[in-house]
Amino acid sequence: MTATQLPPALRAYFQSSPVALSLGEAVDDHPLLLTNQRFRDLTGYGSNDVVGRNCRFLQGDSDNREPRLRIRAFLGDEAQTSVRTAILNFRKDGTPFVNLLYMSKLRALTGEVRYIFASQFDVSRTQPERLADYDAALGQTIAKLAPVAAESGIAVEGTLITIANTAATIAQAKMTLSDLDTSSFL
């Protein structure tokens, strides 16, 4: 499948979103179909670099055992509609960042999961207000995505649980990066 087979309204909506977004196929190894400009701003990777690949390449050589288990549990469980986890990623230029990753499912009327929807945010270089702003923008993006997707017979699943303690989340992410500085990673 290619991005051109996606409903044009969905593609246009993705590009216009103020938050980093990516869309993956629900089958095989979940290859990416679409990423937007904000994803490029965040990761350094443009669509041409990433379409057709599984997004785990952002993790480089890092272990990320816990978050990967959580993501795999989400992908493998029909009934789980969304997941939110921090995960260590690297930009194209090699700079590490802690990605606050949100993932949910887009389901066809026939009941099958058609796409995996995801949004990325650098939680390691931000302020509590900016994380709260991102949460609000992502919530709006998901709410507005629903009617756009519904026109193509696709239901948006998952509810965004907003980050209650933004300061603690950011502090944790910064700690992850400073641990990295002193480890054998770099």
Ligand SMILES: Cc1cc2nc3c(=O)[nH]c(=O)nc-3n(C[C@H](O)[C@H](O)[C@H](O)COP(=O)(O)O)c2cc1C
């Ligand atoms: C649409 C989509 C977007 C994803 N975005 C990211 C991401 O930004 N960063 C990341 O580390 N993993 C991301 N993932 C998760 C990985 O692709 C993969 O599912 C995860 O690492 C668990 O699988 P693994 O243990 O086989 O690697 C994304 C997955 C999908 C389907």
